[in-house]
Amino acid sequence: MRAIAVLAVIGLHSWAVAGDHRPVGILGLDLTPLFKHLYLGVDLFFLLSGFLLARPWFSDGARPRLVEFWKRRLKRIAPAFYVSIVVTIMLFGGRVIPWGELTVETIAAHLLFIHNYIPVASTGLHFTNVSWWTLTVEMTWYLVLPVIAIAFAGRRWFVALPVFAVVSWAWLEGAKHGMDGFVGWITGLTDADALRDSGVTQPAADYVRDGILVPALPSFLLTFALGVGLAKMWCAARRAEYFWTNTRFATVAFVASLIGMVVWVRFLAVDEATDRYFLGVLLAVAVYGVSFGAPGLRRPLTWLPLRYLGWVSYGVYLYHLPVIEIVTWKLHLSVTACIAVTVVVASGVATASWLLIERPFLVKHSR
Secondary structure, three states: OHHHHHHHHHHHHHHHHOOOOOOOEEOOEEOHHHHHOOOHHHHHHHHHHHHHHHHHHHOOOOOOOHHHHHHHHHHHHHHHHHHHHHHHHHHHEOOOEOHHHOOHHHHHHHHOOOHHHOHHHOOHHHHOOHHHHHHHHHHHHHHHHHHHHHHOOOOOHHHHHHHHHHHHHHHHHHHHHOOHHHHHHHHHHOOHHHHHHOOOOOOHHHHHHHHHHOOOHHHHHHHHHHHHHHHHHHHHHOOOOOHHHOHHHHHHHHHHHHHHHHHHHHHHOOOHHHHHHHHHHHHHHHHHHHHHOOHHHHHHHHOHHHHHHHHOHHHHHHHHHHHHHHHHHHOOOOHHHHHHHHHHHHHHHHHHHHHHHHHHHHOOOOO
16 A cells, blocks of 8 residues: 555656646546546555554554654654755755755754744755655654544544544635634744745745645644544454454445545545545545455555565655656656656665665664
8 A cells, every 4th residue: 555655646746747737648548637636645645654553552452652652653764864855965955956945944844854844944955855744744643643542542533533524624724714813923934035045936825825734734634533543443353343344345435435536536626635635535445445345455455566665665755756856857758657767766765775774773683
């Protein structure tokens, strides 16, 4: 599933850079609506983060110790991210990233994972690596996950899930159409000249809404919470039989979710923020269907190249945008060719990242 998520993100950014958001067609089929919604790869990452990391809170063993949990998350995320910052500066510093943009404040914001809370630091160093915004969301999620897991304990999830759904929707609507005082406060704290020098072309207030508030954790709280709900279901299913563990029921739910996503993308699409709210729910149903449905739904995911890509997906995610920028700098590639080249090159870089940087921090005495 991580492989599917990272392929979707690569497809989206290849379409944006190599395809310049132009219509895409393959074998006479217009795939433009599909490419427009490939941002759901990020939502799938968030959903899996809730699903996988919350399971220890619902298993039969002791709950994770918070300090150990946060230390392990930091060791998993920070070293490779810090190295990717250095690599990005080495590749684009002075040529694309103005040296004046590399201030102490900007670098410190990235090191502390608060860069997407600060407009000037949120552009991924002059848009050379904009995918970094998700790491602010992830690290904030790690902080609140223990509280969310407790909110799902016992029968409290009947109340918790609707509450998180309302909070996410209210935040999205406020970020898009309200919170004028909050937006004005952040805008007033922002250096307009520095924001413009960092590559932002839209008015500061609009960027605060679109680049800071809309992609903040509250917008994705429902997606993460659905992942926690799946974790609770998974652990409960290992102890007893329930109606929702019925293979046929889950398979039908999976098919229905796919049909629902196609219908939404084709006929009901509104805007990205609204679409990903409802599509995120359907995505959670799809993951539920894969988890509990017919074995044939999971079999394609056991294909070794997909498993390998999923294994190094964090490194692929960190480096795919610089790779796309480099391979399209002088080469006029089609979207599909850009995707293929990026997957190969980024996977190689990600393998080195995993072996030399990520794994040594996770496994003691690792060779």
